[in-house]
Amino acid sequence: MQNIAEVLKKNGQTQILDALNKLSGAGYEKLKKQIEEIDWDGLSVLIRDYVMHKPVTTIPDDLAPASYFPLVPKDAEQEALYKRAFEKGVELIRDGKVAALTVAGGQGTRLGFDGPKGTYPITPVLHKTLFQYFAESLGRVSEKYGHRIPWFIMTSELNDKATREFFQAHDFFGLPKDSVQFFTQGFMPAVDYSGKVLMSAPDSIALTPDGHGGTLLALRKWGCLDRMKELGVEYISYFQVDNPLVPVANPLLLGLHALENSEMSSIMLSKTNAFEKLGNFCVTGGKLQIIEYSDMPKELAERTTNGKLDFIAGSPAIHVISRSFIERLTKGGKLDLPWHRADKKVAYVNADGTLVKPEEPNAVKLESFIFDALPLASTTIILEADRKECFAPTKNATGVDSAESCRAMLCARDARRMDLAGIPVPRKADGSPDCTVELSPRKIFDDADAVEFFRKNPVKAPERGACVAYE
Numbered sequence: 363m364q365n366i367a368e369v370l371k372k373n374g375q376t377q378i379l380d381a382l383n384k385l386s387g388a389g390y391e392k393l394k395k396q397i398e399e400i401d402w403d404g405l406s407v408l409i410r411d412y413v414m415h416k417p418v419t420t421i422p423d424d425l426a427p428a429s430y431f432p433l434v435p436k437d438a439e440q441e442a443l444y445k446r447a448f449e450k451g452v453e454l455i456r457d458g459k460v461a462a463l464t465v466a467g468g469q470g471t472r473l474g475f476d477g478p479k480g481t482y483p484i485t486p487v488l489h490k491t492l493f494q495y496f497a498e499s500l501g502r503v504s505e506k507y508g509h510r511i512p513w514f515i516m517t518s519e520l521n522d523k524a525t526r527e528f529f530q531a532h533d534f535f536g537l538p539k540d541s542v543q544f545f546t547q548g549f550m551p552a553v554d555y556s557g558k559v560l561m562s563a564p565d566s567i568a569l570t571p572d573g574h575g576g577t578l579l580a581l582r583k584w585g586c587l588d589r590m591k592e593l594g595v596e597y598i599s600y601f602q603v604d605n606p607l608v609p610v611a612n613p614l615l616l617g618l619h620a621l622e623n624s625e626m627s628s629i630m631l632s633k634t635n636a637f638e639k640l641g642n643f644c645v646t647g648g649k650l651q652i653i654e655y656s657d658m659p660k661e662l663a664e665r666t667t668n669g670k671l672d673f674i675a676g677s678p679a680i681h682v683i684s685r686s687f688i689e690r691l692t693k694g695g696k697l698d699l700p701w702h703r704a705d706k707k708v709a710y711v712n713a714d715g716t717l718v719k720p721e722e723p724n725a726v727k728l729e730s731f732i733f734d735a736l737p738l739a740s741t742t743i744i745l746e747a748d749r750k751e752c753f754a755p756t757k758n759a760t761g762v763d764s765a766e767s768c769r770a771m772l773c774a775r776d777a778r779r780m781d782l783a784g785i786p787v788p789r790k791a792d793g794s795p796d797c798t799v800e801l802s803p804r805k806i807f808d809d810a811d812a813v814e815f816f817r818k819n820p821v822k823a824p825e826r827g828a829c830v831a832y833e
Contacts, residue, residue, distance in 0.1 A: 369746050371814055373402045377713065378567065384780040389565035396567050396687040399806055400551060409557045411745040412703045413726045419657040427672050428643035428650055430630050431618060432743035434828030444614060454597060454620060455507040461595040462500055462511055462610050463581075463683075466493075466525065466603035467518030467547050467575050474759050478521035480603045481528050484756060486769040487800035492756070495527065495606045497535035498804035500581055501543045503611050512655055513542045513609060514586055520762060522546050536804075545584035552708045552725045562724055568710055568725075574602075575730025578688050579697040587692075589686050598688075600681040600732070605773055607754035608680055609807075615682050615745050625687035625739035629680035631749045633671060636663040639763075640676030641733060643744055649737040650744070652677050675744060677733060678753045699730040751775060770794075776801040779812035780824075788826045797824045800831040804822075 370379045382393050411417065425660035446480045466480045468525050475482050482494075483489035490498075491616035497513075517525045520723050526544055529535075534542055551678070552568040562568035577600075590598070597616055602606045612629075619627040630643055641652035642663075656662075658673065665672045691697055708725040710718055730789055747753075758764040777787040777795040788796040806812050820832040824830045 366394070369402050373406045374557065375402065377558055378561070380713070381561055381564060384500050384552045385565055390447060392523055393565045393567070400567075405551065405559075408701060408728060409555060409809075412728060413553050413557055419653075421621050421653070421657075421659055422646040424646055425653070425662065426645045427646050428630075428675055429745055430643070430675055430746050433746040433748060441694065444618075447617030448614045450620055451611075451615070451617030452507055454616050455511065455520055455611055455613065456509050458509045458594045460511055460611055460616060461514060461590055461593070461598050462496075463514045463516070463572055463577070463598045463600045464496060464603050465516050465547075465577055465600070467516055467521065467571050468603070472758055473756065473765055478514075478517070478525045478528065479754065480525060480757075482756065484606055484763070484765060484768060484772075485800050486773050486798050487794045487829055488741055488833075492603055493525075494532065494535050495803055496603075496610055497537050498802065499610045499807060501536055502811070503806055506811070509609070510541050511539065512590070512595065513537070514581070514590075515542065515544050515600075516577050516580060517544055517546050519546055519549060519569070520571075531806075537558055543586060543589060545580055545586055547574075547580050548576040548583075550728045552706070552710075552727055554708075554725045556712075560708055562709065564715055565722070568708055570708075570727045571729070573702070574696070574732045575699045575734055577732055578699075578735065579692050579695075582692040583687055584746030587685060596685055598683045600679075600686060602679050604754075604756040605678070605680075605752075605754060606756070606768065607775065608678075612680075612682075612752075615680075618686075618743055618745055619682040622741065624682075624741045624743045625684045626736055627682045627743045627745065628733075628736070629678060629747045629752065630675040630744045631647070631678050631747060631753060632674050633676040636671055636673075638676060640678065640772070642673045643675035644673065649682070650742040651737045652731075652733040675746075678747075678749070678755075679733070680747075680752065681732070683735075687726060690769065691735060692736060694779075697730075699734045701728045701730055703727075704729060722811055750778075773798055773800070779806065779809055780811055780816070783813045783816035785816055785821060786823045788824065796826045797828040797830065799824055799828075802831070802833045805833070 367379055434478045435444050468479045469480045470482045480493040481491050484492050499512050501514055547571040550572045552570050553559055560568040599611045637654050641654050642658050644653050704727045706722040707720050707723050712718055752786050754764045754768040756765050756768045760766045776799050780787050805815050
């Protein structure tokens with residue numbers, strides 16, 4: 363108790379000590395545990411640098427667009443490389459060198475949904491959840507290439523219990539239970555504009571997730587890196603839970619990553635406009651980094667050469683990361699990534715125990731981002747992808763990047779695959795499907811699977827306005 367008191371007084375957080383002194387029993391133990399898990403000296407430095415002073419993003423003078431492997435090979439030599447890379451990627455999966463990692467710490471609040479985002483029903487016909495869609499896809503890839511891909515799912519303190527219960531209730535969607543491992547991301551206290559840590563309840567500090575950059579340290583903390591090493595996993599396919607269109611294991615990206623001796627590799631999408639809300643892949647000082655769309659100067663964002671944006675490469679947060687790279691970055695149990703400030707409305711309990719719900723931002727949340735590990739890698743590569751085949755984020759209920767647009771993209775991708783398999787899909791004047799179709803990821807992972815599935819299971823073409831699922 364004396365040590366806690368000294369630490370809190372030294373760091374100017376006596377309001378937390380006052381709250382602790384009012385408690386007893388389970389409440390006391392709960393808050394005491396939270397206090398002990400926080401690096402208060404380190405937090406004081408962050409409060410000084412990120413709360414009391416608002417950081418200004420400086421754009422390096424030598425900032426240049428990042429180079430990337432194009433979607434379509436530029437010549438015969440690159441075409442041969444892509445072929446070798448794809449075969450290498452398949453080999454890595456078959457040899458058990460690949461694990462999937464899904465970041466799933468968020469809730470479905472913006473979707474108007476009460477529960478972990480991964481439990482949100484997303485498919486257009488059968489309303490499979492995001493978790494089910496990924497589970498079935500991983501099941502198919504494992505079957506297709508002859509090796510079970512282990513799946514690591516990062517939850518948060520907020521949704522970990524509900525996520526585990528959801529998987530239990532659905533018998534892990536047919537996956538072996540021991541092939542799925544959950545772990546929770548770290549947290550940071552919310553800090554008001556005077557530099558004081560807020561309380562969310564009389565017995566709890568206002569804690570917020572530490573961002574997807576915290577994934578790397580959490581992998582070490584929860585023993586996931588050790589587990590991967592035991593399994594022989596060397597490469598991690600990283601993606602976010604709100605993007606069901608993403609290939610859970612991309613043989614081409616995996617193979618290029620390995621052949622190029624990359625430590626961290628990324629998918630890029632050609633931006634639809636200068637201000638699309640995707641981070642910009644850039645190079646400075648010979649190192650790859652991402653400049654957030656909100657930080658990119660207008661003159662650079664709009665700069666073109668021959669009518670094409672110079673900074674065309676946008677990040678959809680799809681990566682392959684070497685396990686050895688994460689081990690190196692987190693050696694000693696710490697990870698030095700820069701922090702990012704977010705001004706938020708944070709409900710809190712005041713000294714009288716009254717819950718206050720502010721109408722304006724009143725506090726700072728600090729987050730780290732996984733893409734800030736890119737400059738720390740010895741070698742990086744970027745591969746261009748077709749957004750219609752890999753990027754349908756589910757962030758809002760309607761409009762842009764919504765459940766609505768995601769379902770339309772899933773339907774469009776599946777309709778294209780049906781056409782490829784010789785099952786013509788009725789189209790509207792704009793070329794979009796004039797019906798709703800859904801192909802099971804448990805049976806169909808890629809175009810080749812679609813052709814084979816319909817060869818073995820011939821069906822009639824769907825009628826206009828039809829709503830059909832193929833399992």
